[in-house]
Amino acid sequence: MAMAGNLRKVTGLGKVGGLRRVARLARRRPRVDLSHPARSPLGSSVVNCVTYRDGARDLAGGDLVDAVQRVRKHGDGFVWLGLHEPTDQEFAGIAELFDLHPLAVEDAIEAHQRPKLERYDETLFAVFKTVCYVEHEELTATSEVVNTGEIMVFVGREFVITVRHGRHGSLGPLREELESDPQQLAQGPAAVLHAIADHVVDDYLSVTDSVQGDIDEVETAVFAENGARVDPGRIYQLKRELLELKRAVVPLGRPLEDLATRPIRVVDPEIQAYFRDVSDHLLRAKEQIAAFDELLNSILQAHLAQVTVAQNEDMRKITAWAAIIAVPTMVCGVYGMNFEHMPELHWQFGYPLVMAVISVACLTLYRGFRRTGWL
8 A cells, every 4th residue: 555545544534543543652652762761661662753854853743643744745854763662553553654564564573683674665674783792890601791682774765763672772862963963864764774874883893892802801811821720611602792793793794785886766876875884884893703703713722722731731740640659559569469488578678678769769750750841
């Protein structure tokens, strides 16, 4: 069903039923920014709904349907609707109002999607994986280092709908930053899409810098004097968290390349140059992650080598002491045999001589092992 048909259906006289009531979520619920948890009522999926015209907020009143009607009537400006983890019921009216594709709507509600870019007629659907660094006093085998979320973005000629999953990655500060630059915001929904992509990729770089601190800490511990005693679980944990970061960063390369190079109706060619800059930043993050992965492999191999060397040293010490103890064990074993005719048994100097031979032999072996580094 076309958008014009949806709008006539919604705004028609006496036909303001379920769809209109769902669309009024933006007005009924407090428009809050989830970056401020103290001001974020639980259960509210609508973060904000603002109409922009010529890069500035449109202060006209009304609900979401009224805002869309004004934008379509005047033919300029766009509506930016921000949602946080909406339910099927909350999103159903919005999807019908903006004529969103059912597959994209399903992805936006269910989440857990790979970064991607899809085009449905006049609507662009983009998925971004957001990441944040989890602060911890000491890295352990169970420490959480990277936390991920998702931002889904629907972009049309007259609207931007952002659907966020997770407690981090708020777009409130980004919205304020864009509103402080009306010239950029006046370029339309594509400018918002670029700002979101740039914001997400900048977070990637920030997280990789923080992860590097943990890797440096583990590397220092492994190559310290007692590096063989380092818990290998710390290294494996870093590799697991790095894999989580890699899943968020690497798949985004193709969507950004498409936004930067391929002609897309809702993306102005002037905006595409900015997407190329974001793609360059993403490439830097990917290179850092690849370097971290190789470095962690080297650290793990070095740790395993240190453990092997430490075990070999322990085995040499055990072997050396076993050889020293074997001398008195052998002599005492010989004289412990119960034979009646043993010539040394009745000799006056037999015992002192045997003890002297045992002591000299053990001392000789000990000095030899010490000289070779076995003890």
